Amino acid sequence: DIQMTQSPSSLSASVGDSVTITCRASQSISNYLNWYQEKPGKAPRLLIYAASSLQSGVPSRFSGSGSGTDFTLTISSLQPEDFSTYYCQQSFTTPWTFGLGTRVEIK
Amino acid sequence: QVQLQESGPGLVRPSQTLSLTCTVSGGSIRRSADFWTWIRHSAGKGLEWIGRISTSGSTNYNPSLRSRVSVSVDTSGTQFFLEMTSVTAADTAVYYCARQKRGEQLYTWFDSWGQGTLVTVSS
Numbered sequence: 001d002i003q004m005t006q007s008p009s010s011l012s013a014s015v016g017d018s019v020t021i022t023c024r025a026s027q028s029i030s031n032y033l034n035w036y037q038e039k040p041g042k043a044p045r046l047l048i049y050a051a052s053s054l055q056s057g058v059p060s061r062f063s064g065s066g067s068g069t070d071f072t073l074t075i076s077s078l079q080p081e082d083f084s085t086y087y088c089q090q091s092f093t094t095p096w097t098f099g100l101g102t103r104v105e106i107k
Numbered sequence: 108q109v110q111l112q113e114s115g116p117g118l119v120r121p122s123q124t125l126s127l128t129c130t131v132s133g134g135s136i137r138r139s140a141d142f143w144t145w146i147r148h149s150a151g152k153g154l155e156w157i158g159r160i161s162t163s164g165s166t167n168y169n170p171s172l173r174s175r176v177s178v179s180v181d182t183s184g185t186q187f188f189l190e191m192t193s194v195t196a197a198d199t200a201v202y203y204c205a206r207q208k209r210g211e212q213l214y215t216w217f218d219s220w221g222q223g224t225l226v227t228v229s230s
């Protein structure tokens with residue numbers, strides 16, 4: 001299985017800050033990488049697919065980049081509703097696998 | 108916009124079978140070119156893909172669970188199901204159903220999810 005490693009596991013930031021989350025795959029996955037946001041009791045939300053394509057309806061402050069094994073999710077100008085947990089997921093090959101998540105907390 | 112909702116018992120006894128239903132509204136499973144998927148989130152393993160079914164009925168499973176898992180769809184095209192046999196405490200998790208969308212060049216992603224249902228395995 002392809003292992004997905006996210007860093008950091010958690011971070012503290014303030015409203016208006018820009019934050020970057022990193023995801024590393026255990027082997028090259030081209031740009032077959034998706035990002036999700038998860039909040040307790042709510043359906044997970046797709047943010048980015050194919051490493052850098054913004055899902056319809058997702059604010060433009062979210063952006064993704066990367067290829068091969070190293071990827072980033074950037075949230076520019078954090079908003080109160082952005083404090084949650086973020087996961088990367090590889091769609092290169094089955095079994096599809098996820099990172100362990102990055103929790104973004106209010107400083 | 109398609110919506111998904113999981114349902115099923117919240118408590119399952121060890122060694123028994125876990126059975127969950129996902130009800131799809133706002134679209135038909137049968138008329139979709141996508142996959143219909145089960146994913147779980149546990150404290151021990153994080154998010155874990157369990158398996159999926161296509162509109163033609165073909166299935167794929169996570170090798171780590173293949174021997175115990177079955178995904179099926181009903182004839183009306185509004186529900187699909189998960190069965191997991193011989194459950195243990197390690198199967199305690201929030202279970203999600205989701206649509207796996209197909210894009211160009213084999214890109215896929217989970218674009219619609221249910222809210223999840225907590226299943227606890229305990230005697």
